Amino acid sequence: MSLLQIRDLTKKIGNKIIVDQVTLNIEKGEILGLLGPNGAGKTSTIRMIVGLMSKTGGQVLIDGTDAHTHFEQTMKHVGVIVENPDLYKYLSGYDNLLHFSRMTPGVTEARIREVISLVGLEHSISDKVATYSLGMRQRLGLAVALVHKPSLLIxxxxxxxxxxAGIRELRGHLKHLAQKESVGIMISSHLMSEMEMMCDRVAIMQKGKLISTHKISDMEEDERLQVRFEVDRPDLAVQILQTLMSGDEITTDQRHIQIRIAKSDIPEISQKLMASGINVYAVHTLKKTLEDMFIEITGGEDH
Incomplete structure (x- = not known):
């Protein structure tokens, strides 16, 4: 059974559909990235999952239990930060953490100290939150979300x-939680390169609909790569490649030619070019990034 199951989740405001029948699962130990242009419905989807926004239709199941009919029971297993974490600025970081930990029975002093260390706030946890930078408040918010050992983190x-450096540390914390403690994580972010390094799978929303999901590993296993050859005679090189690779699109500029080929074809093409009197100075493989895929799927809308 999936840790989180979202079935036909829908939100309408008046005649406008904000989220349109989104169906999605998250497994234990999986990090899922939720992507989409501004206004795609990502935050509304997250708010409905955790009960901060009413849903018009659909169902949210956490460990097989309906989060609407058994709200308190299911939310005990969820840690969440939606936009900026709500903290008491006149209290210290430690007192904030202590206050929120009391909402869940059984949180020990040792657990509180553990999450303080995990988010790297040991030296400032006794300071008032009013003195914290935005980054420090984000770290404290993460500690609050983690203190009761949730099985699902949103x-x-x-x-x-x-x-x-803070982003790298956060990535390390989240990967540790997923891999070592089997926490399922849903995360939305505008940082495509970071999502590519952090996530196991991404789900792309547009205009309220879930339009595609992709495993990051599938992107990495694509056999054909964009390969750029740096040469001294690009016009002649294009002629030779057109003979060798008929039908494939070849692009060129003053110093480079670029073509999509299998990695195993690179040595043969390099040898053919040099045998024809063309000097090959460098060969670069250009991996298709998550951002490339996102722009391709969404048509380049702002994310």
Whole structure:
């Protein structure tokens, strides 16, 4: 049974459909990235999953239990940050964490100290949250979401305000939770390169609909690559490649030719070019990125 099952989840406001029959699963130990242009319905979907927005139709199941009819029971297993975490600025980081930990029975002092260390706030946890940077507040929000050991973690734009080192640390924390503690994680973010490094699978929304899902590993296993050859005679090189690779699109500029081929074809093409008197100075393989795929699928709408 999937950890999280979303079935035909729908939200209408007046005559406008905000989320349109979204069906999606998350497994234990999986990190799923939720992507989409601005206004695609990502945050509304997340809000409905955790009960911050009423749904017009559909069902949310957490460990097989309906989150609408058994809200308190299911939410005990969920940690969530939606947009900026709500914290008490006049309290210290520690007192905020203590306050939120009391909402779930059985959270020990050792667990509180564990999550403080996990998010890297040991040296500032006694300071008032009013003195925290945005990045530090994001870290404390993550600690609050994790303190009761949830089996499902839902994060909406958790990298806001984090510097590159903080983003890398967050990625490490989330991967550890998924791989070592089998926590299922749904995360939305505008940072495509980060999502590509972090996620096992991505789901792309557009205009309220879920339009595609992709495994990151499938992208990496694509046998044909865009390959760029740096040469001294690109016009002649194009003629030779057109003979060798008839029907394939070849692009060129003053110093380069580019073609989509299998990796195993690179040595043969390089040898043919050099045998024809063309100097090959470099060969670059250009991997298709998650951002390339996203723009291709959504038609380039802002994300």
């Amino acid at each position: 994060l909406d734009e958790p990298t806001n305000g984090l510097d590159p």
